[in-house]
Amino acid sequence: MGAHFASQLSGNDGFSPLAVRPGAARPAGTPVQRVAAGTIVFAEGDVADSVFEVVSGTLRLHKVMVDGRRQVTGFVSGGRLLGVAQSGECLCTAEAVTPAVLRRHPRAAFERRIDAEPGLARRILAEMCNDLRRAQDQMLLLGRKSAVEKVASFLLSLAADEDGDYADSIDLPMSRTDIADYLGLTTETVSRTFTKLRNDGLIALPCPVSVEFLDLDQLEDLATGGADGDGWARRPGIC
Amino acid sequence: MGAHFASQLSGNDGFSPLAVRPGAARPAGTPVQRVAAGTIVFAEGDVADSVFEVVSGTLRLHKVMVDGRRQVTGFVSGGRLLGVAQSGECLCTAEAVTPAVLRRHPRAAFERRIDAEPGLARRILAEMCNDLRRAQDQMLLLGRKSAVEKVASFLLSLAADEDGDYADSIDLPMSRTDIADYLGLTTETVSRTFTKLRNDGLIALPCPVSVEFLDLDQLEDLATGGADGDGWARRPGIC
DNA sequence: CGAATGGTTGACGCTTCTCAAACTACGTGG
DNA sequence: CCACGTAGTTTGAGAAGCGTCAACCATTCG
Structure with missing residues (x-):
């Protein structure tokens, strides 16, 4: 060592x-x-x-x-x-x-x-x-986000340029294992989450390494834990 | 805001x-x-x-x-x-x-x-x-440790001085909620984990804010994920 | 063509979260 | 002094999200 x-x-x-x-x-x-x-x-x-x-x-x-x-x-x-x-x-x-x-x-x-x-x-x-x-x-x-929120955050962080704008699509240079170990998940959960995002129409996956963004707004909501469906109704206490 | x-x-x-x-x-x-x-x-x-x-x-x-x-x-x-x-x-x-x-x-x-x-x-x-x-x-x-490992790591980080030695006991200045939000857990899990460490004889809890260390070696093993009981048998691949 | 590697999908179980209640400590006011 | 309310902690029962184990699929490389 x-x-x-x-x-x-x-x-x-x-x-x-x-x-x-x-x-x-x-x-x-x-x-x-x-x-x-x-x-x-x-x-x-x-x-x-x-x-x-x-x-x-x-x-x-x-x-x-x-x-x-x-x-x-x-x-x-x-x-x-x-x-x-x-x-x-x-x-x-x-x-x-x-x-x-x-x-x-x-x-x-x-x-x-x-x-x-x-x-x-x-x-x-x-x-x-x-x-x-x-x-x-x-x-x-790592401490507070769910698997979907983690993956959404991750994808957007890769898609963002210096000005805060997002690319339409990205290529992932790293493996599913790397992503899992970055997000505190397992490869299986990462894979399942990608599939879920695809099924929900938020992204497309022409091949495992490339991601196309179909609904950036909803991805951002997921990443921040912002709107959970209807856009209203946060937890009481804040807001 | x-x-x-x-x-x-x-x-x-x-x-x-x-x-x-x-x-x-x-x-x-x-x-x-x-x-x-x-x-x-x-x-x-x-x-x-x-x-x-x-x-x-x-x-x-x-x-x-x-x-x-x-x-x-x-x-x-x-x-x-x-x-x-x-x-x-x-x-x-x-x-x-x-x-x-x-x-x-x-x-x-x-x-x-x-x-x-x-x-x-x-x-x-x-x-x-x-x-x-x-x-x-x-x-x-946050990404890779279990609840016990998190709490053990946390306690030891508070007990450690600059030389790497540990104090016999510490007072926790922060609440269970703060600890939970630091470790990516809930207050209930933090509390349960403290109780488990006490029942296992690793620490004593004269009152909620003070912790006495009864078995620092075993705590360190927990914190690093080192020995899981017998001291041998890690996962294959490393070591 | 077959083996190897990486990715996906499925079934099941465990750790942790959620919801709820009880307990403790502490301060307030009767 | 004691009843009471409040905030923090502990404990319990049940649920759920994610991990584990296993099989299957796709691609690449020999």
Whole structure:
């Protein structure tokens, strides 16, 4: 346990300008690392000596219990940073679920840059705020939402762009097992819930990995626990 | 919604030295604010214009859904910062569960200090790393642990000091409802689980708010899902 | 073509939730 | 001092959602 899988990653770092936002300055030819799906970038307990910038592809972060139970704590795709919030050792395992392109920054140099560029520290801080917001939303989801509400929330979070608009359809880069371990469910329940949403006419499933949205409004209601059918009648006490 | 309860807090800020660690430099007489139990320090959706330093007491952070379902995302007690990870508006509601003493730092000045003192930025970053670690542990708890495992984990997290040692007994500052909303359970299940742990001889409950630990080893096994009785035989695949 | 992998569907059971009542502690007012 | 109301906790009985186990289907790859 705690093996240094990070050494799987070859290549080195020419210190490109840490493009936190997708589409930000990314000079052609800066040294990046291509990894295959299934590659473990770092494992829970590893020495956290690097910060990664995800250029493209999707990674999965997860923790495991001694008996094998797994919790996916997040998916990270293009344009985001990975491994900033790790003091000492890695908090969780990061694995590529699709082929991915990464840019590695040695932690020591990364932290020197933070000290040297005041604006950078605030930008990193803002990134971590986002991580924390996502984590809190996920806690609400895991602790208080039903299976349908979880899946609806999940699909909408994937469909949403930065402006809060939704795509008409999406492709799921991850497996049903990954989704289940992300939502605190089993694959069977995830599958059944997809089927239920399809039967209810909220989504279409041309194939297991692609989802078309047929009724975004009703999906949003489900995701937030908003309207339970007729649109009125919440629980007493609030509202 | 989003009312500015923060204005409940009077007093002002003489810029004491942001004591991130309990027991760090805290000049006598710096302006602090005393709040009663039940005081809402800030509410989800409020403008996040302040960072708070919790001097003493315990606060609860929580989010609510439109129908009233509630998820407590964390408890914050003496020596920790509150509200750093909020860009724009507050992510959740912060409420005192005990009488508390706070020190308020206007956000603008706080961020100027981050830019001015490079070391501070890293210390704040380290604080947020801890928040994120806690959040990830909580996701594992909420998504994958049973009721007993959740309660055992919760009790041990309260009993643990910075060195990883456990206290013999603790007083719970929060209600069963708060615990339930923190662990993704109902008050009834929390109560039943306490009773079960007592009947199994792992804890004693002189009164509802105080817990004595009678078998810390077995509690730890429960919390991690480690040994299920005989100490051997995990699931195949791992180990 | 056959095996392997991932996804879907079904039957059943268990953990936890829901609803309800009783008990305790505490403060109020007669 | 004691009856009373209130809020929090505990306990009980029944229901339901989701997990478990198992079989089946679809796709891919050798």
